[in-house]
Amino acid sequence: MYSKDRKTATPDGNASLKQYVTDVRSFSSQYGSEISISYTAYNICGKPSKYPAYGDFPQTFVMRTYGKWWDEAPSRRIAIMPQNNRDVKSQDYIDISFDRKVRPLSVDIYETYHPGSVVRIWASDGFEKWKLLWEGPPQVRDHMPNIFSPPINKINFCTNLLRLEFNHSHLDYYTEIDAVSMTGTLEPTEPVISHFVCDASEHCKPPECEEESNSSEHKVSNAQLNNENSASSAILPNCSKSESPSESIDESSAVGKNINGAFAILPDESVLKIFSFLDLVSLNRCARVNRPFNALATDSLLYASINLKPYWYLISSDSLNYLSLRCKYLQKLDLSWCGSFPSDISPQNFCKFIQSCGKLLTHIRLDCCRFVCNCCIETISRVCQNLTELTLQNCIELSERGFVHLATLNCLERLDVYRTNIESSALIAILKASPRLKHINLGSCRAISTMDGIAEVLGTYNKKLISVDFWKTYSLTPKGIKYLSQCNLLEEIDIGWCLGVSIPGDCFLALAMGCPRLRKLFMGTLRGINDRDLYPFINNCPDLEQIDLLGNRGITSDVCFSILKSCKRLRFLDVSFCEQVSDSEVQEWKKKFPHVDIKRSFQSEPECTCAFPNHY
């Protein structure tokens, strides 16, 4: 049924093939739940099902967040080594595969709601190499269905695996992707005529071939390419070792000082301070200037916090081995998105790295790292006794056997196990061992059988809890909410789509009374809640900033107006699909309360009303 391939002939006579996505390899987040097909990543497969309709449809791929709201919530994460991030940061990704390998000519992305979030497109040869096809800033577009097909770079291999990266921080609401098609040629057309791009200002020549071009877009990509190569030499051992500074620099240390010029009069500490603002690529370039610079730029103090996420496509086991020489004082490590192929990073190598550099680690982020297995968790639990933050989003390889080891840690302040297979017993042991826990994300954890039991433990043992995310966990009931109300410091609670709380009884009264500091309250589609359940929050939680009431049919405009009037700090209110709240009232409120961002999503089907409709 899928990928009804369409063959056409290109002007140069080669057969070109248009394919739709056949499978999703991995992704960083999805709105839908694990057991459902609504709003899930898999909807990106096949032909467009909704395009050219525009609206909020369950048949599309929707990510978990948008805008700045999650970065302003109490649960936001502090960036590690933010200077590594590109100008355009990627927030989410999806890896999609196609039936047949082609040399891509164009990639079409069918955006059916809030378009403009795609910032990068990568192509992979399926083993280890990723090449950038396109990169650009997030775009501001009209509220119209859109086929986004940016001009893409030529690559010198055939591919059937693409990665799309998204930045949706500028969007008003969730972006929705209906389908992606890739058009390409089956056979290599002709050997690509290659030119070395020589840029005098750059130290290193790119060893890769790139077609010369005049357009500014391609210049960007050349700079990007150089950047990539430098980065790879920073992180890959082979390049850097061969360019040892001793080859080019005089052995005498005095001469070395002279070479260092004005920097020589600065104390080392000052230079280190300056270096500490550099990203990994620049640090590596500095390390290759001369011997004193090399000594400073490879100083372990500069490698206390490392963020490798922006370089996910370069990181391999070798990079870890190489970095381990510099990471004597490593405290924070962000390896998220790295190791997209099994050959990139092996669990054994990761464990070796943690064993040699992990003693002081306090933060480890391993979101979407597919190499993470039970033995990695065992090693982390054994070595990193001071660990305060561990994020394991989408680490689906992990099982109960791995998670139980985490119960030996007792400094944990943040645990993020979104979309993992963690089970109740391991989680309860971890929670009991971590009295300092402040943030926990249990979103879409489908293996937890009794969320009420978890809530009971949270309420009893984790009194310092600040944020809790129960997104799309179906076993939570009003009983669990009552337990949670014992966490009096709670500032953020996300119980969106917890359908077990549909008939809440008086649990929200208990929650509002017990947690007066609440700033963020997400309770989308609790179906049965009504005005009476919301008034306690208005009366007891004056700090409320973000409230999500999506899909709650029972609530009326009265309570929404009260919220807008009484919660002085309110900035965000989602009343999409609240059928008792009319559009005109929302328009009125938007004028009256301009400091609040009031969200109102919609579904609209093109209706056929005539006798002979054009059917799609």
Add this chain to the structure above:
Amino acid sequence: MQSLVWTGRLVSRVLWNSINNFSTAPDPVVGKKLEPHLLSAVSGFPKNFTNTKLKKGKFGDDAWFSAKWKTSDVVGVADGVGGWRDYGIDPGEFSSFLMKTCERFVSCGKFNSSDPSKLLASSYYELFENKQQIFGSTTACIVVLNRDLNTIYTANIGDSGFVVVRHGKIVHKSEEQQHYFNTPYQLSIPPPPNHNNSVITDSPESADTTNFRVEDGDVILLATDGVFDNVPLQILLNELTKLQGERDVLEIQKVANTIALMARSLAFDAKFLSPFAKAARKHGIGALGGKPDDITVLLGTVAFS
């Protein structure tokens, strides 16, 4: 003049249905092993022409789908329970969403080709995953032709149903599931609060499931109660027998149209002792005439190729 307009409309409906039908015709792929394929056609009428929007996969409150994936052909019908209209809820939306979701599950391969009740259940639970909650109730019947096992697997909840005809004889048919007269089993999601439990809710697991080995040339009729309540079984049998071994989709379409039109005219015949009226009399209700209702006919023949 009025009748001319009506006739014109009926003809156009039938035409449009035939156009829709092209998507359900299977690819002419010939495998080494002889495999059964379902050649199918659909026809039907909404009960009320004036206030219904015309949409693919819908006849009034009835909905249908036809999809295939690898070694399975799947067809299904659903009949939205009209009583919800009094509560301001469009009964057709529920059945239509259920069928569309079934179609999505099938066309992405996320279903078990020998367990249609599971497919029905997943689609039912999917209704809760929509941001815009859809309320209502529906009956549903799904038939899966499993090409590997030459077997049809069926799941039926309520009074829609199917009939398998071989050489002029009914060899397999669905059982009607009713709580009491004219109140079939139904899948439903009532709007909250549902404290008094006055809404009949049957779980998708209570679906009646059967399986039956098919042979080349078998005729399968899948229809909503708009057909079975108005057309006597013997007349249906006569029509279906004509299709024994038929491989021309146009011929199948013709018979489907005939059955639909027959059901439509009998439904509005006030003097006809319809199967519905007979059943009513059994329950002590002195009724005569057909039962005006939405009509959906999904007709298929099993062709080995």
